[in-house]
Amino acid sequence: MSKSNFTRRGVLKTSALGAGALALPQYLRADGHAGFTNAPGDSEVVLGFNVPQTGPYADEGADELRAYELAVEHLNGGGDGGMLNTFSSKVLDGTGILGREVKYVTGDTQTKSDAARASARSMIEKDGAIMITGGSSSGVAVAVQALCQEAGVIFMAGLTHSNDTTGKDRKANGFRHFFNSYMTGAALAPVLAANYGTDRKAYHLTADYNWGYTTEEAIRASTEAVGWETVNTVKTPLTQTDFSSYIAPVLNSGADVLVLNHYGGNMVNSLTNAVQFGLKEAQANGQNFEIVVPLYSRLMARGAGENVKGIFGSTNWHWSLQDEGSQAFVRSFGTKYGFPPSQAAHTTYVQTLLYADAVTRAGSFAPCAVAEALEDYEFDGLGNGKTLYRGDDHQCFKDVLVVKGKENPTSEFDLLEVVEVTPVDQVMYSPDHPQMGGADASLGECNNGA
Amino acid sequence: MTDQTTQTPLAKPAPAKSGLFGLEGKDATLLLVVFALVVFAPFILNPFPEGSGMAQFNAGYPDLMQRFVIFGIFAIGFNILFGLTGYLSFGHAAFLGVGSYAAMWSMKLFTLNVIPGIFFAIIVAGLFAAAVGYISLRRSGIYFSILTLAFAQMSYALAYSVLTPLTGGETGLQIKNTDNPLLSSIPEGEIGRANLFGAQMGSSYEMSVGSWLFTFNLGYYIAALFMLIAFYLSIRIFRSPFGMMLRAVKSNQQRMNYTGLTPKTYTLYAFIISGMYAGLAGGLMVAMDTQVGPERMFWTASGEVVIMAILGGAGTLIGPVLGAGAIKYMENILSKINKDVLHQWFAFLPEGMENVMVEVANIFVGKQWHFTLGIVFMLVVIFLPGGLVEGAQRVTARFRRKKSTSNTPAE
């Protein structure tokens, strides 16, 4: 075993000298120690899958975990290979990563930053994980990303949509494949303008925490750019379940569009309440009243049932995409588990593959080498078309899907239809965009750890 | 009885000489035992060799060891209030959270040395506890509990939302590369790390013996030192006139009043002390892992420390520490056992049997670890009303009885 502490560059270690014998401490064991945290041995490499297993996002966490297991299977040469066959990079050959068999450990983030960090630390300190990935909320992503930066391991973010993850809180050791609030706004606004016109007055209900703020900011900016007016923005507590007192004033506020900057249970309940109060059928300012849900989660949308029909939103990926990569992924996931994967599953699967690929191309597990391999890397065949991992902020740039609740679903999975694939150019922004932390935001130095 | 530590008066007429740091008899022994456990924790908690199937149950890694002692401190402090006075605070996590924020700001603005941070954490938490306690102690019983709960929930809700500039909101506070504390010089762009006069909390000394690997982490030993001091102080408080007055508060406030004493003042001081313990725990959490988020103050976190105290044995000296250890162990170890691991364990069985065993075991671990937690709560409270301490006492009593019957032939 070659494990080491993670926050010190110089590590004190004793070598194994047989049972009972203690050795004097010495700096950096020479064998197998490549000067970075948790350098793997010759036969296997351990990845840490840190997902919510309890709490409101437990189902998304479970889906992420399924995708991880599938990715590990594919990397180790099992199954049908999934997206390995469609991935533009061909260095992965089903023999693990750099010839080492991929092992994994799992943990529960509980969607709490403390618990998530505890779990990640145990993976790093106890299990010798070389990379941490997962999560289903931005608070957790930011917290764990900061930890990985400190520890000197790579963090491949799971489902996190807040601008901050690769905005003001970006870190050199952290990477995000998932899209973000800004992209949602940029992709959604033109579609909304095309469908609902440019003379619209929007009313925002925003979940009162970090992700809500960045999403509201992004949607506001982009809709106002197409001529919409923002009538009011109201913050709702995260723990709210009955949104009636927030929904009721909307109709008489002069607004004709309601934007629900809510995710998960919040979204299900606020949307259900809005429909109950008749907003979907109402008229305002001589137009049909409309509801918009910026970030859709298909898993969660099930909880809202019929209510999502006809409502616009955006999503990172959807199983109905017809490109080769998506089809391959849906096929292997669906065959193994019996239902189609969610966007959370997709992004985590892709992140695992991208990590493995970067290690292989770099020829090293050292975080800085991996980061270099990922930075400004362009790839295709992983479901979102041509994608760029931008070096400036470690954010993936790819096409964004604008979706709409399907009118006539054929199955319980068939809830959303893709109405437009917004080309990547349209959602591009500069790394020092004010919504992304401005000029102050920086990745810092990449950290190899001990 | 279950509860030796509160009920056995130490009034042995003899001693005038003072034992270990002024502790005598059982207390001195207890302190020594805890000292030994804490110092040798890296061995004790890592009983299984690396790579073996049982290694999953090893808890001797820095993060969990730190958590054991930090939550031990939290529970010890809570027990000074709840165990002695009987006042059940349902908002103690607020003091932990406030302490964490204070320590974090001290590190962001003042110095990355952990000592001032911990100091600020204790002070700020103490002040906050004084304010909350002053108001809440106007009521007793469940009314008191709900008042403390209300204050804590308000702290949580505000920290999560409107106080975002101060608390970082949902994402919490971390040290950033833009932070440049007054007294620490950090190279431009570098992220500062918590340290103790230059020694970093994360540094460890690793020792491998055969296929065992033991980690001795500096941060852990610093936290452990604080925990030993906190534990020692709590013994002193339990045995002091002040501690006796606190037990009098629990027993009969009316009699206290008519004996010329002010139970409320005593309780308030106990509340503040226990708030300061929580602040210390919060400060240490930040020192060990430079991050703080608001969910540290959520009511479930307050409930957790209540449960730690009751599970271990409220009113006993060591109980809360045991309770804290048990809960943190389950949280961190059980939740990490997944089907893959189970398959490894049961691989020796024939395949059909293996799958059955895996399915059965899987109900209790991994994403179902809460289920086990709930069952353990129920079993302990049903069968061991005095908590884990009672369990330990029963075991030792049985052991002693056996020993004495075998050692002493019939006379």
Place this chain on the structure above:
Amino acid sequence: MDQIIVQILNGLDKGSAYALIALGLTLIFGTLGVVNFAHGALFMMGAFCSVVLSRILSSSYKVVDESQTDFLGNPLQVDVFYVQDWFGDAAGATIMDWAVPLAILFSIPVMIFIGFAMERGLIKHFYKRPHADQILVTFGLAIVLGEVIKYYFGANPIQSPAPEALSGRVDFGQWLGYGPNTIIYPMWRLVYFFFSAAIIAGVFAFLQFTTFGMVVRAGMADRETVGLLGIDIDKRFTFMFGLAAAVAGMAGVMYAPIVSPTYTMGMDWLVLSFVVVVVGGMGSLPGAVLAGFMLGIIESFASMPAVVDLLPGINQIIIYLVAIVILLTRPRGLMGRKGVMED
């Protein structure tokens, strides 16, 4: 003005749920002297009764439809519902549509059974134990119940819509003489309010006018004396627990269309309902109901945009703030009795 009326309606609605849960908690506490931290879990179990019944009603078998394909490109398997097979398409659809109201009938025996089982199997051993022990054991039970639900139903919210006929809206403003479309209110929420009011009235009538209720009330006032009268109070207590569970369960069933049930909702409601009970005053049934409605309405007002603009974050803390103010001005809550859980 119309906005204020709407918020009062919202408040009454929220208040109904608070009141029903608090009522059950107080019944249990008042008669049995037990602090039941699993009461939120009972509410959740009630909500899942509607989920379960709707699953039962929509049990189906698969028929392969060659004309469509599923997500893997295989022929689509279409669900055919037994009720539609048996009763015809239209009648079958109506039965499935009315799952939530039907679930009330379903939930009563189920919840009473759960209540009996809880009381006989667990709670009765804790009558004489300290409140802290009762809290720990019922909290453990709440976790276990939640996990069982999560194991079978997952963690995501599950939709359980109100029947078509009751999911429309009422033009409430016109009833009050305002112009049309000023106050539009969802019909189901009105149903919920009247349903709750009926349950509350029923519970009070039961306690007021039956001998059973009289004994229970006497027991709430003075347990020992009633015990001395030689009345078998134990059986009655068991029944009271079942009744409280049924009240919480029905509150949950009817609430399912308003807020989609999840396994965490028990814990979400637990703390709030305790605040309600304590604000109402420990051991006072009218207090619990009053506090429920009062906090519901105050919370609704505090969520109005105008109020939130004025005092940012007030909507987050209002309930706790009100609780603090009330407990400081009225030592035992609104209608609490002296000496109940004050030590």
Place this chain on the structure above:
Amino acid sequence: MSSILSVKGVNKRFGGLQALGDVNLDVAENSCHAIIGPNGAGKSTLLNVLVGKLIPDSGSVVFDGQSVLGRQPHEINQMGISRVFQTPEIFADLSVMENMLIPCFAKRDGAFKMKAIGAVFGERDMVQKAEEMLAEVGMLEKRDMVASSMSRGDKRRLEMAMCLVQDPRLLLLDEPTAGMARADTENTIELLKTIRRERGITMAIIEHDMNVVFSLAERITVLAQGTPLVEDIPDNIKGHPKVREAYLGEAQV
């Protein structure tokens, strides 16, 4: 003899009920003064006024030259008034010794003192004082017992010892023998007599049991319907017509 406690014109109403009407009472220093009266005569109300639990609507209560009105019970205790309750109020979960030590500390350190480090039993002088008092009431061998496990008579004795160890200037006794068996009552009377004799503590007793009153009291006030009826030495009270009248209908005493 100067009076240590002086009650003048005290009135107290509860709603429509006149609980105390113009009560005047003087307790002489170093005497034993009994207050008797039928149920509902206002004895307990008067006692609660004396210890600060109730505040009278009008009138004055002066102890040793200082008014006690508006003071908290603990302040009044610190002035030198100790109270023995009808049912013994002790620290049931604590040991007998600790029960004794608490009043010792209260006497020495005042209403609140933060002594959180030194051991209780390290305070030799306090322990000694408590032991002496326990010996005096004959309970020294029970020092390590948990108070709740003792007999009612022992609890009563302990409570008295807790009051006496504070060397009170005035000891208030609220039906000290209520609910006791004959033997226990006799013991208690003996104990009180001894205390009276040896320590010379001023006592005010509220009592129902005439046997107790006449064996102890040096002066008796009879209350009826909240008003003092007569005040005199025991011999004069025994056959007083007004007293008989007041007790008429009560059980023969």
